[in-house]
Amino acid sequence: MKVKYFAWVRERVGKAEETIEPPATVRTVEELIAWLSGQSEAYAYAFEKPKVIRTAIDHAHVKADATIAGAREIAFFPPMTGG
Amino acid sequence: MTSTVTSCPVAIRIQEDDFDIAREIALLTENRTDIGAVVSFSGICRADEDSSKIAALTLEHYPDMAEEEIKRHVDEAISRWPLNGVTVIHRVGRFMPGQNIVLVLTASQHRKAAFEAAEFLMDYLKTSAPFWKKEESATGTGWVEAHARDDEAAARWTRS
Numbered sequence: 001m002k003v004k005y006f007a008w009v010r011e012r013v014g015k016a017e018e019t020i021e022p023p024a025t026v027r028t029v030e031e032l033i034a035w036l037s038g039q040s041e042a043y044a045y046a047f048e049k050p051k052v053i054r055t056a057i058d059h060a061h062v063k064a065d066a067t068i069a070g071a072r073e074i075a076f077f078p079p080m081t082g083g
Numbered sequence: 084m085t086s087t088v089t090s091c092p093v094a095i096r097i098q099e100d101d102f103d104i105a106r107e108i109a110l111l112t113e114n115r116t117d118i119g120a121v122v123s124f125s126g127i128c129r130a131d132e133d134s135s136k137i138a139a140l141t142l143e144h145y146p147d148m149a150e151e152e153i154k155r156h157v158d159e160a161i162s163r164w165p166l167n168g169v170t171v172i173h174r175v176g177r178f179m180p181g182q183n184i185v186l187v188l189t190a191s192q193h194r195k196a197a198f199e200a201a202e203f204l205m206d207y208l209k210t211s212a213p214f215w216k217k218e219e220s221a222t223g224t225g226w227v228e229a230h231a232r233d234d235e236a237a238a239r240w241t242r243s
Contacts, residue, residue: 004145006143006144006145006213006215007143007215007217007226008226056145056148056213059145059147059148059151059152060148060151060152060155061152061211073147075145075148075213077145077213077215078215078226078229079210079228079229080209080210080211080212080213080214080215080229081209081214081215081216081226081227081228081229082142082144082173082185082208082209082212082213082214082215082216083126083173083184083185083205083208083209083212083214
């Protein structure tokens with residue numbers, strides 16, 4: 001699946017997007033965040049406060065317990081500050 | 084379709100270029116005699132944020148999602164208020180104090196619907212449209228933190 005990062009999450013991860021293949025045991029957004037956090041210090045830093053992170057699956061906001069099955073694109077970002 | 088009595092044209096644009104409020108209002112009301120009220124909200128880059136002086140703001144967004152997310156809230160506004168037209172323009176890029184960032188126009192037969200829908204749309208633009216502001220000031224650069232007051236403003240529109 002394709003993963004995108006925005007704002008300070010992007011800066012901390014060190015890239016804007018990538019393709020990842022998490023193991024089948026990773027089923028929800030919060031499990032994906034935990035799995036990514038274990039991949040490197042950069043991810044651990046980006047996701048150090050997982051409750052702050054907002055997530056969108058296929059361009060729609062989802063909660064941390066949302067399933068990632070079938071997702072084409074997952075995006076992680078801080079709370080929005082537009083307008 | 085020639086009937087304009089119940090039509091509600093929607094324009095949503097995300098762009099680097101500035102907008103002209105008078106021109107956007109003219110486009111919204113052109114050839115319409117059913118509109119009795121247009122509310123216009125402009126968000127402008129200001130120089131003072133709490134106690135620090137802002138030199139510039141940079142707006143980042145999630146292009147694929149931003150328009151869809153704004154559309155979802157415009158559709159909800161149309162379902163909640165009798166609107167005759169909606170325009171939302173959100174700029175991205177780097178802004179100096181005094182420059183336009185966002186425009187919301189709502190048109191209706193009467194003012195109450197137009198006022199409320201504009202406020203509803205702005206409250207959701209601030210808390211749910213995927214845009215992020217980065218500030219430049221004399222002390223450095225940093226991402227603007229989301230305010231609880233914006234979440235509270237959006238929450239009051241939630242229907243139980």
